[in-house]
Amino acid sequence: MTKVQICETVLRDAHQSLIATRMKTEDMLPILETLDKVGYFSLEMWGGATFDSCLRFLNEDPWERLRIIRKAVKNTKLQMLLRGQNLLGYKNYADDVVTEFVKKSISNGIDVVRIFDALNDIRNLEVAMKVTKQEGGHAQAAISYTISPAHNTEYYLKLAKQMENLGADSICVKDMSGILTPYYGYELVSKLKETVKVPIQVHTHSTSGTGSMTYIKCIEAGADVVDCAISPMALGTSQPPTEPLVASLEGTEYDTGLDLKLLNQVAEHFKPLRESYLNSGLLDAKVMGVDINALIYQVPGGMLSNLVSQLKMQNAEDKFDEVLKEVPKVREDLGYPPLVTPMSQIVGTQAVFNVVLGERYKMIPKEVKAYVRGEYGKSPAPISKEIKEKIIGNEEVITGRPADLIPPQLKILQGEMKEYQEQDEDILSYASFPQVAIEFFKYRQAEKYKIDSTLLDKKNNIHPV
Numbered sequence: 001m002t003k004v005q006i007c008e009t010v011l012r013d014a015h016q017s018l019i020a021t022r023m024k025t026e027d028m029l030p031i032l033e034t035l036d037k038v039g040y041f042s043l044e045m046w047g048g049a050t051f052d053s054c055l056r057f058l059n060e061d062p063w064e065r066l067r068i069i070r071k072a073v074k075n076t077k078l079q080m081l082l083r084g085q086n087l088l089g090y091k092n093y094a095d096d097v098v099t100e101f102v103k104k105s106i107s108n109g110i111d112v113v114r115i116f117d118a119l120n121d122i123r124n125l126e127v128a129m130k131v132t133k134q135e136g137g138h139a140q141a142a143i144s145y146t147i148s149p150a151h152n153t154e155y156y157l158k159l160a161k162q163m164e165n166l167g168a169d170s171i172c173v174k175d176m177s178g179i180l181t182p183y184y185g186y187e188l189v190s191k192l193k194e195t196v197k198v199p200i201q202v203h204t205h206s207t208s209g210t211g212s213m214t215y216i217k218c219i220e221a222g223a224d225v226v227d228c229a230i231s232p233m234a235l236g237t238s239q240p241p242t243e244p245l246v247a248s249l250e251g252t253e254y255d256t257g258l259d260l261k262l263l264n265q266v267a268e269h270f271k272p273l274r275e276s277y278l279n280s281g282l283l284d285a286k287v288m289g290v291d292i293n294a295l296i297y298q299v300p301g302g303m304l305s306n307l308v309s310q311l312k313m314q315n316a317e318d319k320f321d322e323v324l325k326e327v328p329k330v331r332e333d334l335g336y337p338p339l340v341t342p343m344s345q346i347v348g349t350q351a352v353f354n355v356v357l358g359e360r361y362k363m364i365p366k367e368v369k370a371y372v373r374g375e376y377g378k379s380p381a382p383i384s385k386e387i388k389e390k391i392i393g394n395e396e397v398i399t400g401r402p403a404d405l406i407p408p409q410l411k412i413l414q415g416e417m418k419e420y421q422e423q424d425e426d427i428l429s430y431a432s433f434p435q436v437a438i439e440f441f442k443y444r445q446a447e448k449y450k451i452d453s454t455l456l457d458k459k460n461n462i463h464p465v
Contacts, residue, residue, distance in 0.1 A: 002253055003254065006256055008242060016050065017239075018233060032069060044081070067109060095406075097428070119343065126401075148336035185221070201227070215228075216245075228241060310352045323351050327339075334346075372397070
């Protein structure tokens with residue numbers, strides 16, 4: 001029997017994709033014990049944008065969320081998404097910060113760390129993977145899947161072998177845009193199974209409408225685990241739904257062994273939540289359908305909404321189609337980076353500037369310049385001399401591992417926020433999102449100690465009683 005396993009994403013990617021990661025911990029708590037009984041391979045519940053959203057919008061400590069869920073989920077592995085040397089932020093961090101972040105993630109309850117790099121630069125995975133294994137975690141290396149002249153099957157097989165040699169416990173094909181089609185999925189997974197000995201996990205989104213079909217073909221090719229979302233929080237820009245896949249595989253050699261009645265209990269919990277998200281406007285019906293733009297322009301759902309937001313700010317919503325056509329052009333100019341955080345934001349912003357200003361590269365964001373300088377890693381394909389000169393002039397390009405140029409940061413960061421520190425993990429929250437974290441720490445102080453930070457006399461370090 002080649003039983004396939006399922007990673008359930010409802011506690012992280014499903015609501016990140018549908019409602020911008022706004023699900024509160026209190027909405028998760030009542031169903032955690034049931035989720036733990038289902039028999040999933042893992043529950044993906046942390047990392048990605050959960051960290052930012054907890055601090056910025058929900059007034060929650062993401063570390064406390066992890067601890068609460070860990071306490072309730074005693075049998076199922078907890079999984080997180082980590083952006084390699086970027087951690088959960090949008091820039092490279094020093095090795096000491098990466099090391100400490102991974103250590104604390106595992107000690108607070110994470111079992112599986114899915115580690116990816118937006119450029120598939122293997123050097124940006126090294127430290128996080130090494131520490132994950134040292135701390136007893138499962139190091140899952142993720143391939144950021146995309147389509148371009150630089151990204152063919154041989155490219156992915158070579159990358160997978162490098163990941164295995166680096167010590168990966170499993171490899172995930174991470175299709176963030178929902179563009180992996182069924183028959184190519186079959187081909188890719190088949191060849192991956194021939195190339196590496198570690199398990200293969202497949203992650204996709206339903207954005208383009210092909211997700212469930214792709215999973216079936218990938219499973220037939222030998223995929224060991226697939227990422228699904230319970231049906232009320234599935235489809236659209238989220239993952240393919242769990243229950244139909246379980247039912248489809250029942251009685252076959254790929255039978256998941258999961259109980260549909262138990263899964264229905266999980267679904268019943270999330271149905272009213274979905275209705276409340278729809279009624280409040282948090283869940284927009286637009287993200288629930290099929291968006292063919294994903295297949296044409298390779299633009300993920302989150303990037304689409306970001307482009308709309310940027311154009312609204314510029315009073316240029318009428319230029320949306322023009323921007324969509326500009327995205328692949330910018331991507332080609334920049335050496336075909338996969339459109340995943342932070343590359344999706346970098347490419348998208350440049351495309352908006354090019355269209356709105358009526359001249360390509362008239363205005364260049366600092367992030368685009370940093371990327372071309374090599375601060376994020378090596379571009380998948382060479383960037384032409386002409387484009388380089390247009391963006392950074394004669395500046396030198398980094399050829400080594402970018403993090404080698406970043407001195408240790410932990411002690412400096414601790415010094416900057418020590419007045420707010422209540423746990424070791426606070427330093428890491430501050431490292432990820434400095435301004436947002438400080439505002440959260442002030443909120444936490446106000447709630448816990450009834451201290452209004454606006455009344456603090458910083459000069460004399462006193463507070464009125």
